[in-house]
Amino acid sequence: MCGRIILLSGVLLILACSGNSRGNHSEKTVVSAVAAVDTAGDLPLPEVPAGLQAAEERAAYVAEHFWDAMDFADTLRGRNRGFMEQNFANFLTLFPHVPETARAAAVSKLMRRAEADTAAYRLLAEIAEKYLYDPNSPMRNEEFFIPFLQELGRTSLLDEFEKTRPAFLLRAVMKNRPGMRAADFTYIVRDGRRCSLYGTQAPLVLLIFYDPDCENCKEVTAALSGNGFLNRLIADGQLTVLAVYADGNRAAWERTKADMPADWTVAFDTGRIGTEELYVLPATPVIYLLDGNKRVLLKDASPQQVFEALTALVAVP
Numbered sequence: 214m215c216g217r218i219i220l221l222s223g224v225l226l227i228l229a230c231s232g233n234s235r236g237n238h239s240e241k242t243v244v245s246a247v248a249a250v251d252t253a254g255d256l257p258l259p260e261v262p263a264g265l266q267a268a269e270e271r272a273a274y275v276a277e278h279f280w281d282a283m284d285f286a287d288t289l290r291g292r293n294r295g296f297m298e299q300n301f302a303n304f305l306t307l308f309p310h311v312p313e314t315a316r317a318a319a320v321s322k323l324m325r326r327a328e329a330d331t332a333a334y335r336l337l338a339e340i341a342e343k344y345l346y347d348p349n350s351p352m353r354n355e356e357f358f359i360p361f362l363q364e365l366g367r368t369s370l371l372d373e374f375e376k377t378r379p380a381f382l383l384r385a386v387m388k389n390r391p392g393m394r395a396a397d398f399t400y401i402v403r404d405g406r407r408c409s410l411y412g413t414q415a416p417l418v419l420l421i422f423y424d425p426d427c428e429n430c431k432e433v434t435a436a437l438s439g440n441g442f443l444n445r446l447i448a449d450g451q452l453t454v455l456a457v458y459a460d461g462n463r464a465a466w467e468r469t470k471a472d473m474p475a476d477w478t479v480a481f482d483t484g485r486i487g488t489e490e491l492y493v494l495p496a497t498p499v500i501y502l503l504d505g506n507k508r509v510l511l512k513d514a515s516p517q518q519v520f521e522a523l524t525a526l527v528a529v530p
Contacts, residue, residue: 254296255303256282273315276307280323291333294340301340308357320360328370338365338379346382348496355386355513362386385493391509395420395501396491400457400480403470407483411507415453417446417526419519420501422457422494425469430498436516438474443523447476451527454478459486459494 259278265271283300285291304323308316327334338361344350345358365371365379389395397411410420419437423430437443437454446452456473458466459482466481473479486492492499502511502522511522 254299256280256300268310269312269315272307272310273312273319276304276311276315276319277322279304279307279319280326283326285327285329285333288330288333291327291330292336294336297333297336298340298344301337301344302352305344305352305357308354313356316357317360317363321364324361324364324368328368331370334368334370342382346386346495353513356390359383359386385490388490389492389501389509389512391512393509395503395507395509397507398485398491399483400455401483402478402480408478408480410455413453413455413478413507415450416505417452417523418503418505418507419443419452419454420457420503421454422459422492422497422499424460424497425458425465425472427497433498433500433516434473437519438477440516440520442520444476446523446527452523455480457482457486459492461487 256279259275259281261271261274265274280300283290290296307319311319324334324337327337341358341361344352345354345361347353362379362383366376366383371379395410397409399407399409401407410418421433421437423434434456443452443454447454454474454477456477457480461482461484463481470479470481486494500511500514500516500519501509502514502519504510510526511518514522
């Protein structure tokens with residue numbers, strides 16, 4: 214943990230050095246000091262050329278060269294789960310600061326270099342799924358996972374059977390991505406009427422897939438329904454919260470629908486979500502924020518991410 218904190222501090226220093234400075238010499242000194250950090254098994258950060266001024270350029274450079282000090286022929290390191298997980302987590306701290314194309318290039322370079330050792334490559338693939346796709350991972354991020362899945366589909370190191378799961382996961386994460394229009398579906402509301410997502414009229418829609426017997430769903434429901442700002446948006450007609458149970462147990466939904474917040478639209482999926490795999494729901498709750506055209510603004514978001522996005526989107530009087 215200590216090493217990871219030092220690494221993150223180094224990343225922030227690198228980004229902070231962008232733009233005008235008192236002189237290239239002082240900037241180079243800071244970056245050199247950061248590059249020397251190597252504690253608790255951390256790979257040293259690469260030294261960033263002084264000519265790279267923009268924060269995104271600097272972060273992209275560090276991401277591209279993050280693994281340069283790693284010799285994947287060194288099986289003591291490459292097959293050591295603890296060492297690889299720690300450095301993989303450090304690597305991911307860069308991703309929010311790196312443009313999408315540069316992230317993909319950095320991942321491609323990493324995975325191609327890891328092909329030097331089949332065992333290390335497979336371990337890296339496992340770690341990527343654990344950190345970026347496991348529902349319980351605090352670093353879960355499907356957008357960051359996509360280039361890893363693309364590389365797993367490209368490599369000749371895996372046979373066709375081994376590529377089956379990455380191919381399935383890639384199809385799953387490519388659905389309903391931010392910027393895409395969310396898949397339409399029909400649902401039944403508490404009074405028995407049939408409605409559709411596209412027929413839901415609101416400037417913003419908070420789409421929540423939940424399970425009435427899920428304790429985490431109950432906690433998230435309480436956090437959302439207890440937020441005064443969100444409640445004001447609902448009352449003002451700026452936001453509709455659509456909570457959908459898509460697991461097929463109509464009796465469970467009927468038994469519990471009255472327990473959900475009264476100002477939410479509480480719905481039961483008519484079946485298309487599961488049978489047509491319109492949405493992939495590895496664990497509930499799964500939260501989407503959609504605009505009025507049902508384009509995805511946030512996917513698999515936390516309540517805090519929802520609150521921050523709504524605050525940025527909606528003018529507060």
